[in-house]
Amino acid sequence: MAMLHTVNKSAFENRSLDSCIAHAKPGSSILLFEDGVVAAMEGTVISDKIKSILGDIKVYVLGPDLRARGLSTDKVIDGVTVLEDYGGFVDLVTEHDNVQAWL
Amino acid sequence: MKLSVMINEGPYQHQAADSAYQFTKAALEKGHEIFRVFFYHDGVNVATRFGVPPQDDRNITVLWSELAKEHNLDLVVCVAAAQRRGILDADEAKRHGKDGNNIAPGFRISGLGQLIEAGIQSDRLVVFGD
Numbered sequence: 001m002a003m004l005h006t007v008n009k010s011a012f013e014n015r016s017l018d019s020c021i022a023h024a025k026p027g028s029s030i031l032l033f034e035d036g037v038v039a040a041m042e043g044t045v046i047s048d049k050i051k052s053i054l055g056d057i058k059v060y061v062l063g064p065d066l067r068a069r070g071l072s073t074d075k076v077i078d079g080v081t082v083l084e085d086y087g088g089f090v091d092l093v094t095e096h097d098n099v100q101a102w103l
Numbered sequence: 104m105k106l107s108v109m110i111n112e113g114p115y116q117h118q119a120a121d122s123a124y125q126f127t128k129a130a131l132e133k134g135h136e137i138f139r140v141f142f143y144h145d146g147v148n149v150a151t152r153f154g155v156p157p158q159d160d161r162n163i164t165v166l167w168s169e170l171a172k173e174h175n176l177d178l179v180v181c182v183a184a185a186q187r188r189g190i191l192d193a194d195e196a197k198r199h200g201k202d203g204n205n206i207a208p209g210f211r212i213s214g215l216g217q218l219i220e221a222g223i224q225s226d227r228l229v230v231f232g233d
Contacts, residue, residue, distance in 0.1 A: 008118075008231075034118045064125070065118075086129035093227050094104045094135070101230040103111070 002027055004096035008034035008103070011046045016102040021049070026056035031083075031092055033062035037071060040080045047077055054079040062089060106130055107138045107221035111232030113145035114163040115156070119231040120149050124166055126229065131174050139177045139221040140167075142210075144232075147185045150178070152207035164207045171209030178210045179217045 005024050011017040017039055020030060032040050039046055040061035050059060059080045066073060066082070073082045083089060093099055108127055112119035127137055142149055149164055156162050171178050180190060189205070192212050196204040206212065222228050 006229075008122075034122060086125040087133055089126055090106075090130045090133055090135065093106065093130075093229055099227055099229050101232065103230065103232040 002029065002096050004028070004092055004099045005030045006099060006101045007032055007036040007039070008101075010035040011039040012044075017046075020102045021053055021057075024053075024057050029058040029060060029092065029096060031060045031062065031089065033065050033089070035069075037061050037065045037069065040066070040076050040082075041071060042075050042077050050077055050080065060088075060092060062086075104226045105136045105138050105224065107225040107228045108140045109218065109221075109228060109230045109232075110140065110142050110146035110149065111144045111230065113148040114154075116145070117233045119233060120146065120163050120167075121161075123229075123231040124163065124170070126231070127176075128170060131170075137174065137176055138225045139179055139217065141218045141221055142178070142180045142184075143218065144181075144184055145188070146232075147180045147188055147190050150180045150185070150190050150207050150210040151205045153205050168207050168209040176209065180206070180210055180212045181218070182212050182214050185212055 005020045007017045009016045063082050063084050110123045114120040191204045192206040193204045
């Protein structure tokens with residue numbers, strides 16, 4: 001059963017992304033949105049951790065929340081999928097069996 | 104698909120009410136049904152019609168009211184969370200001896216049973232919060 005995990009907090013601020021990664025099963029997906037988008041960027045202390053899970057877990061980042069924070073989609077980690085709009089968020093929700101918000 | 108949305112955090116303080124609005128709008132545009140939007144904890148503060156944000160800022164309450172009117176959405180506010188924060192409809196104001204009510208158009212006050220029902224009746228429940 002493929003679960004969508006949503007993470008809306010910066011990985012540099014609290015541990016919700018770490019908790020999420022520790023619990024997410026292979027085949028599931030993680031959506032980074034709101035302040036969570038910073039974890040999708042290349043060249044941070046958490047980039048290697050994100051890269052290490054990409055084989056097992058699909059990672060998505062919400063484009064509008066990246067742009068709202070002045071972050072360039074060019075600097076997103078290779079293999080992390082940028083969702084162009086909220087419609088992409090909706091599609092992820094319907095394509096997965098259930099959704100877990102890591103609030 | 105039948106979707107429900109839950110909002111646990113207040114407007115302007117945090118992005119949750121904005122994200123939930125954008126998500127709901129996009130879901131409707133894609134032809135999905137929104138079974139219910141449930142406002143809980145500080146999320147109930149979205150439901151006051153007395154908020155007056157600056158003219159160049161979005162009015163989150165009005166955005167939700169307009170979306171509800173356009174798509175006949177069921178916007179439900181948790182009664183216990185609302186009472187604590189002074190969100191009242193006419194019945195609640197009368198019951199508690201208050202001199203007015205402030206619920207915005209399109210919102211209604213009800214209980215947690217409405218959240219449980221949304222979870223049971225919907226294909227997905229998407230939660231927004233802090």
